Amino acid sequence: MPIHDQSYRRYGGARESAQRAWQVIALAGIKSVLRKRVMLGILFGAWVQFIVRLVAFYVSESFQQTAALLGPSAQTFRDFLSTQNFFVFLIAVYVGSGLIASDRKANALQIYLSKPLTRIDYVAGKMAILASFLLFVTWVPAILLLVGQILLSGSFAFARANATLFPSITLFSFLEVFIVCCTVLALSSLSTSTRYVAVMFAGVMFFTDTVFNVMRLVTGSTTVSWMSFTGSLAQVGDAIFRLPLRYTTPVSVSFIVLAALVVISLSVLERRVRGVEVVA
Amino acid sequence: MTVATDQPPGLPGGSPSPAPPLAGTPPAAAVSLDGVTVEYGKNKALKDVSASFPIGAVGLLGPNGAGKSTMIKSLLGFIAPTAGRMRVLGLDVTTHPQEIRARIGYMPENDGHMPGMNAVAFVAYCGELAGLPAVDSMQRAHEVLYYVGLGEARYRNVETFSTGMKQRVKLAQALVHDPDLLFLDEPTNGMDPKGRDEMLELIRDLGHNKNVSLILSSHLLPDVEYTCDHLVVLDKGRVATSGRIGELKGPAGSVYELRIKGEPEAFIAVLQANGLECHATDEDVMRVFVPGGKTARDVFALAAAHGHQVRHLRPSVPTLEDVFAKAVGQE
16 A cells, blocks of 8 residues: 655546535635624524513413413514614624625635636625524524414414414515625625724614604604615515504605615625726 | 555546546647737736747746736636637636636735635635535645645644745645646745745646646746746736747857957957857856857857957856846847
8 A cells, every 4th residue: 555645636536516606605604603602692692582582472372361462463573573683783793794804804805716606606605604694583583483473372373364474574584684784795895894894884774873863853754764774674674564664754765775775785796896906 | 654545535546637527628728818908997908918828837927017917817807808818728718717717726926815714724615615525625625735835734824824834825725626727926925945945846846747737927037947848928018928948048059158358349349240149248258149050169260360368158058037138128
């Protein structure tokens, strides 16, 4: 048997489809994030509300006099997702801000794009990292809450009476996650500093909200809610859950604002995610 | 003692890398460019470049700003040319960028790594991105890191590496998926003399013993001369000259280094009057180009006839520096 020399040898093994590159990026990114204790803390905290709500469902099923107060409704699930927005923000900042910024700082883009993957694969992989965690604190607990309600009540009566709840939770969660992912990734591609990206994202969230609240005080109307990122998202969310709208802004306007945000974000990504930065 | 089969992972027998699906008959040239123009705004980095890089080790030589990196980045598909066609390993860069990138390795000029990863994780990750299965990729990562001399440092975070180590890990990530063609952009940048020699040895070994074609972009003539067989010289966005290095340097013995007693100007005039091209160089040495049909004896005869004493006459092997200077000078 020959002694193994540590020289260069040609590779004759299998090669997999280049289309899975985004999965490789996503998997590596998810593993990397899960190694951080802070992230585990955030994820644990994000599920506390789920446990509290589940206990409330149990109590409402066990003690009928509490059903009116603690019983489930479409509003319960809408409120659940609204409350989870805090964790969406935390994860977007903690995970998302460095996704492209760190690669730009380390000049990793030229290495990524010299491999057989497209810019879309790269962005999709990065987006999948953030989306996985965001869905883990929005869609997954919300759906499990619905399943928990069915199991605790022992009947499908609530689910049947609220047949649109599952698609509503799914549509809103995925819409919110997609918009947040696009926004954070676009901001992340604009800088090499993770902190700066976090500040910019917080600015998008809080500054637009502040502007909206000031304008609301000045005009005495909530029609200007389209100026706020969270306001527009909340308005579209109410419409998806078929609940009374919280602002007087037409839903179509709020939706257009969110769509414009996505278009701008994708445009930024198209310009910034390149193997080489050309300064003409 | 490590005992292992001498076979590549994934396939018994250790046969060379199989041809990818799109590769039919082997291409005549590793890379070919046909009338390629690349513009950065109003500035033309490559001007109607037509060139062919044969299979093997080819040096891409040129002064800073000649367009070497632009050419490589265009071949990688990072920059779209405004005109012309490029083919890599017989595949059109515009229509088959993915297939090309699966078969090439790129070692960039600038520092580049995946943040937060150690060397072996970084290289294995690059292998997976290039399409290798995870297990094979990890095995190859260990192998190539040993090959480039980072075996002991493979569990260290790449961010803590010295410049020389970063150069090596960049070479490792370019090699992990066993490319047919390597693009090496200034691979010895920032390395100390010992590290530079080792890097050149690796490149030479890859190009001459491991059946990996490579294009070495550099402005360092000795690097290219040591590692490459062919040469393409770029200057101001155009190909100044190209060919086999040996042929470009010309036959040995037709150029002589000459030193005479006294002032050389008068004898230079004599030599030139007799059809021998002659240039004074630094110090008191002349370089005499003796055309076919004449020999060193003619130089001695002329010296004797005009009363000049020859102190030194020896054949001069033209260096790559001569080729480069001549090529760039002609532009």
